[in-house]
Amino acid sequence: MIKEVITVILLVVGCFFFLAGTLGVLRFPDLFSRLHALTKADNLGLGFIAAGMALHIASPWAALKIFSIWLFTLLASSTSCYLIARFQREQEQSKNKKERG
């Protein structure tokens, strides 16, 4: 019973972070803060949901699998966030150079 309650709480918290992340993507003004919302909040949300599901299934193997899903998503999204941000920076720099020269 307590386990189920904790599961539900974890899932709800996860959903809340997803919602916040999505709102951030939609409402934030520029690319960097949007990326911030997308990667940070969503990964946190995914973490909570993964934890909730792991608790719900309650088998060590499944928990390991779910944990690795979270880990890989974390890695992939942080890398892609970094790459997008770097691309944007380079674009801006080259733009500035053009304007100056």
Place this chain on the structure above:
Amino acid sequence: MSVLIDSILAILAVYLALQCLLAPRLTQTVFIFFAFGLALALAWVRLGAVDVAITEAAIASGFLGVLFLDALRDFSFTAPNKRENLEAVHDPLSRNDTKSLLLPRLALWLGLGLFLLIALEAVWKIPDGGGLTAAAEALLPESGVEHPVTAVLLNFRAYDTWLEIGVILLGLLAIFAVGGIKLYRKPGVAADDPLLRQVILFFTPVLFLFGAFLLYFGKTGPGGAFQAAVLWGAIGILLHLGGRPVFSVIPRWLGQLLLTVGLVFFLVLGFLLMAGGGALFEYPPAHAGVLILIVETLAAISIAAALTAIFANLNQMKKEEPNEIESTN
């Protein structure tokens, strides 16, 4: 409750499909296409088709989406002011003036509406054919594998699967035929970014392992050659993007061997079985499991190589550099 979820998912898929085609900018189209693919993948899961969901997410949404994303760099991403003129739609696949097309456009939409109504009635009133579940279940023990979808793909309908592996190779050949491609170019500079390099180094073995896992467990559960191949193909794509194009590092003959080995081995095995008195692709039940695993592994290697090569070729088709060297093939 489940009806509600399914309905929401169905409406979402339709909405995304419409948005995908109506979005004013190409960038939006491509990103909504990713979302559409994911919605479909969820629908497959809801319908109990996990294999299809993995394939859809990996190939149709993932791989194809990456190709479209790569194409964006060329088309409208670099020129964001080049918007699609939504008003002047209707082009019946043929050259046409965009003016004074109200009547044909109206006819097109009316026709499509009518067509939709008939289509809806046709799928609504469909009689229950019963399917082939029982037949597949009865013959499953003889197929050498335990997962029914793998049994159908690699044994009951192996001929279709063999042709399909041929179609992927053919897709690559067709892309060569388009011209303006130099596959075996010199290795580019390695990625200048330390983080990217580390991530590629980390993901390469992980993707390889996970592909092998999917391949091996295709015998008993969802997974198999195609899903594994996409993961292995992703290794090639990552390496290519990181400045290590696989096909320019390995010798030419090895590249060709990788591309064709799945198709040829599948066929030659079939011919050998035929020489042994059976029909094409008639695996003896005692050895079927092993033979199917070998066929699947080689097929996955070939498909992965073909997907890598398709991406590598499309990646080079930039507007900025018109072809200097014709296809060396």
Place this chain on the structure above:
Amino acid sequence: METYQIYSLTSAVLFVIGIGGVFASRHFIKKIIATIIMGGGVFLCFVSFAERDALSFADPVPHALVITGIVVAVASAAFALALARRIYQLTGEESFTNDK
């Protein structure tokens, strides 16, 4: 309404959207994506019938057909994309309008 019927009706809608898209959109990439949407509708149709015919597991034959079909559709879409990009590379055209 059964689950499979929701999806089979959706499949018809997606199919028609795809046809409309192939004919009505102008940009090459949109036309190609429209064919994929059409394909998505067709595959959804197959799989929804597989769910209807499930016994101890869903009908595996449509699943296998759909996997084959997806791969075939992706191969032709990749080829179409190559053609479109090559046309753009050579002529700068993104649609059929100015084609002579």
Place this chain on the structure above:
Amino acid sequence: MKDLPTSLFPALLVGLPVLFATLSLFFRTRGKALVGLTGCLLTAGLSLIAFVEVTQRGTVIHILGGWEPPLGILLRMDSLAAVFIGMTALVGVFISLYAWRYFRAQEATTGGFPLFWPLWLFLWAGLNGLFLSNDLFNLFVTIEVIGICAVALAVLSGKSGALFAGLRYLLAAITGSMAYLFGVALLYGSTGTLDLGLLGQVLEPGTTTTFALLVITLGLMIKMAGFPFHFWLPPAHSSALAPVSALLSALVVKGAFYILLRLWMEVFGVSLTYAAGQLIGLAGAVAVIWGSWQAFMQTSLKLIVAHSSVAQLGYLLMIFPLLILAPGVTAGSADWLSSAWTAGVYQVMSHAFAKASFFLSAGIIIMALGHDRIESLRDLVGHMRITALAIGIAGVSLIGLPPSGGFIAKWMLLKGIFLSGQWWWAPVVLGGSLLTAGYVFMLLRLAFAPAREKEPFRPVPKSLEVCALLLALGSFLIVLPADYLIQFLESSEIFGSGIESIVEGGADGND
């Protein structure tokens, strides 16, 4: 069907070309051509042996993987399939020889198009697979193989015009095959089988069946450039390289027609109405007149030939109204069915030979002149006698003058039309022939006209001209074994069958 004799040939006919296609990938330009040509010759030989096998043993089957339908796939080679495979082999081998010499002659400037060989072998495998297939989904895979190969071959020249035409062709082909697949999904959902033979037994009329018939017919009509969907054909066929144009018009479009014929006659009998037959016949009739007229108006040789394909394919559609009987007529009393079938088969064959020869001749002329505007054909007879002869002979067969294969086709078609009492098709057949005669004689008049100025005719290898001439002669020689061939065809179940309409007539609306 399971108790028919089994044979290994159907499997070999698909496997061998693929084996050689992949083998040729390992070689460079010259080697590719050599391996490819070897593969073509071997496949042609194998096809002819398989043809003889069918004449000896009757219909043979090959149960793939040993799994019987409905779960497995069955390859079936009856006499109709054997005739189509034999035709592909004969036409294919001449085009292969021509292509080998043609690309060799241009190797220095173009690189010799080595990719032609693997693609053509894959195409051949796809065509053989299509003719042999007895499974709805497998047919889809084969038409996709054929479609991708055909478009890839069509864009081989790499010119932007060919690319535009190719992309349009590819989009049309994908749309067509997806429409076809939607029909397959509905048929599978309503019967639980994909095997043509079983489907024909268990299919019941109803909205779903009719809709499946509609989308499958529409899809295949797009693929075979049937009248409202012919827009992709002329640019794609005329902008391709000469051997490719010949392959596309002689063989590729026939594949979709073959499926359409099989499905209508074997599967959809229960839901076809008299009106459906009339409607598809009407599409064919419009195509005959429209295509011939368009061909008449063109000024370049390849465009004339390409538009003429639209018209000649229209004749193929015109046999459907004869095969679907009016309400109240039984198949036993309809004595025109055999004529209509003969007309269809002979139209396919004579068009394959004649059109291949026409396109190959056009390739020779382009090679000699550098372009194919028809006013430059003046004094063709003086410079290239053999090519002029080939064009003349092929043209005569297209018009349908005796004693050509085209004559048998049109004569049998007219015979069927009058015997069945559907006289309204007769003016179309005659008018089409007249218009065809118009553009063929226009070409011949120019060929015999004295040259105005010295056109620089470059020398062309004689062997190319001989290939074109032999193909043109082929469209006459197929008349000789006509009696034997029809007798052989009658051994298949499908040849000479007709569909008895349902009297009340349901919802229809094909095309």
